[in-house]
Amino acid sequence: MKELSELVRRNIWELKPYSSARDEYKGVKAEVFLDANENPYNKPINRYPDPLQEELKAVIAPLKGVAADRIFLGNGSDEAIDIVFRVFCHPGVDNVVAIDPTYGMYEVCADINDVEYRKVKFDSNFQFCADDLLSACDENTKVIFLCSPNNPSGNNLQREEIEKTLREFQGIVVVDEAYSDFSKKRPFRLDLDQYPNMVVLNTFSKAWGCAAIRLGMAFASQEIIALFNKVKYPYNVNKLTQEKAMETLSDLTKIHQRINMIVDARQSLMEAFAILPVCLKVYPTDANFFLAKVNDADKIYDYLVRNGIIVRNRNRVSLCGGCLRITIGTVEENTKLLSAMRKYR
Numbered sequence: 001m002k003e004l005s006e007l008v009r010r011n012i013w014e015l016k017p018y019s020s021a022r023d024e025y026k027g028v029k030a031e032v033f034l035d036a037n038e039n040p041y042n043k044p045i046n047r048y049p050d051p052l053q054e055e056l057k058a059v060i061a062p063l064k065g066v067a068a069d070r071i072f073l074g075n076g077s078d079e080a081i082d083i084v085f086r087v088f089c090h091p092g093v094d095n096v097v098a099i100d101p102t103y104g105m106y107e108v109c110a111d112i113n114d115v116e117y118r119k120v121k122f123d124s125n126f127q128f129c130a131d132d133l134l135s136a137c138d139e140n141t142k143v144i145f146l147c148s149p150n151n152p153s154g155n156n157l158q159r160e161e162i163e164k165t166l167r168e169f170q171g172i173v174v175v176d177e178a179y180s181d182f183s184k185k186r187p188f189r190l191d192l193d194q195y196p197n198m199v200v201l202n203t204f205s206k207a208w209g210c211a212a213i214r215l216g217m218a219f220a221s222q223e224i225i226a227l228f229n230k231v232k233y234p235y236n237v238n239k240l241t242q243e244k245a246m247e248t249l250s251d252l253t254k255i256h257q258r259i260n261m262i263v264d265a266r267q268s269l270m271e272a273f274a275i276l277p278v279c280l281k282v283y284p285t286d287a288n289f290f291l292a293k294v295n296d297a298d299k300i301y302d303y304l305v306r307n308g309i310i311v312r313n314r315n316r317v318s319l320c321g322g323c324l325r326i327t328i329g330t331v332e333e334n335t336k337l338l339s340a341m342r343k344y345r
């Protein structure tokens with residue numbers, strides 16, 4: 001890995017961050033707060049929230065096996081993705097490299113930040129070769145984006161290829177593990193010590209069932225997390241979100257039961273879907289969704305919409321021609337999908 005000071009945009013490296021009222025006082029036990037121009041009435045939401053979400057990070061740290069000072073929390077993983085561009089990529093000059101097809105937000109964020117986005121196509125099994133990615137890089141490539149399990153294909157990427165990318169690429173490697181809780185494979189976030197250039201993304205939106213509260217996580221070295229904290233909006237995670245997250249994490253049994261229910265339902269839904277006459281192929285998955293190749297994706301998609309069932313049409317996505325992406329629902333929802341599909345002519 002290059003020196004961090006070489007990878008980070010100069011203006012960000014030299015940035016003197018905004019110092020909020022809540023940043024400046026710390027430690028002393030106080031009870032009169034006349035520092036932030038807040039309204040003393042309208043409790044409990046009249047006060048600014050903790051800018052660094054320390055209470056919440058203290059709960060997340062042991063759950064994820066990552067020290068609290070290596071955790072960034074943001075308004076969805078989307079904020080973490082955007083902050084990667086804002087910290088590392090000089091607009092109009094730098095570029096990033098990503099596997100293809102993958103999660104659409106990496107490219108949208110690249111476009112918003114005026115950063116060239118280079119795609120390297122998977123093989124037909126949705127796997128990549130580290131050498132292909134590395135040869136798409138040049139001296140202005142700051143970040144490589146990997147997603148494992150990948151969206152929309154659902155599969156884990158080969159560990160050896162991810163490791164090789166992390167070892168040989170001189171810039172930052174983002175490993176988006178939004179779906180890793182549905183997989184039995186060892187997540188990369190546990191190997192942060194080995195890879196100072198790795199940024200792992202996780203989210204409250206999938207396995208933890210909290211898409212509505214918008215809470216994403218990034219795990220990286222203390223130095224990288226400190227840069228993210230410097231660039232983020234001072235109060236990027238609101239108090240209601242922090243509280244709801246704490247409440248959700250207070251019942252881990254329920255979280256794990258639900259993950260198990262989804263993984264069990266995944267198996268039976270995929271088996272039933274695979275034997276439908278219109279189904280040509282069901283791709284292996286390690287996530288809470290699967291990709292299915294059908295004989296007429298557009299027609300089946302429209303048919304399902306008319307029946308009040310929405311799946312994701314991936315027909316026009318590279319390597320996904322003829323494919324629908326189907327999220328695992330409750331047993332009842334999955335049954336509705338299957339019975340509609342059985343009536344399809």
Ligand SMILES: *Cc1c(COP(=O)(O)O)cnc(C)c1O
Nearest residue numbers: 076077078103151178203205216
């Ligand atoms: C759903 C998803 C996310 C989650 O994004 P949030 O902004 O945290 O809701 C992140 N990465 C991938 C690949 C996803 O599919």
